[in-house]
Amino acid sequence: MAAPRSSPRQRLLETASDLFYRIGIRSVGVDTISEQSGVGKPTMYRHFSTKDELISAYLEEENRRHWQWFEEVLTAYQGNAKAQLLALLEVTAQMISEPGYRGCAFLNVLAEFSDEGHPARRQAIEHKQELNRRLYDICREAGALDPKVLADQLSLVINGALASAPIFGAAGPTGQLTAIGTHLINLQFNAPNG
Structure with missing residues (x-):
């Protein structure tokens, strides 16, 4: 059949x-x-x-799939927010080393659409802002000394790796994602108080 x-x-x-x-x-x-x-x-x-409606539907589906993937990673380490952060770095590093990886769909949209008012650009910005917000929530739950700073740092490192992978491949700068992210996380938990 x-x-x-x-x-x-x-x-x-x-x-x-x-x-x-x-x-x-x-x-x-x-x-x-x-x-x-x-x-x-x-x-x-x-x-x-319109083509813009199709682009919007494409980004909505990418957004849905990304957050489903994100939640699956978190669920595997439920109850351990620091482990969730480390796992997000690890699986992101794995994803960007896969054959055919051509960068983050949302960063690609930001590169293609410079018009601030274009709906696709707004969707991409909202997605990246949501990533930063979710990272902040996990950092806060993990007990980071400064969850906002750590979320911003991890967001920068993750987005940098996503943008660099199509240029350098899995080796080179992109290969440093896990090491840099882990170092930043450890600084937040190993720093002396006061």
Whole structure:
């Protein structure tokens, strides 16, 4: 028995997501998405009236998948916030060393869309702000001496690694993510009081 075929909307979104990530959002036209998804343009426009709507749906799905992944990492170390921080660094380092990794989808969007008012840019900024907020919550729960500073430092190191991976690969600067992040975490817990 053949697997059920996904809906036209799902095929459009899956195709656009793959192309947007691999090639770049601005480099991919709606004709290519329609052709490669096997969904005609009239049907495509019934689901997404503009390319911007399709971009927004792509980012919503990336956001959903990222936070699901993030929560799975945390769940594995539930009750130990410091271990959660260390695990986030480790799995991020693993992710950016995977073949085909082309950078963070949200950082890529920020590079492609300079217009402050563009919805895709706003979605990417909101995602990165949410990362910083969640890191802060974990740092606070872990008992860091200054959870805001540690969250900011980890956010900077993680985003730096995500942005550097397409340039340098898993070796070089990107390979320092876990070491730098661990060092910053340990400073927050090993520093003398007062």
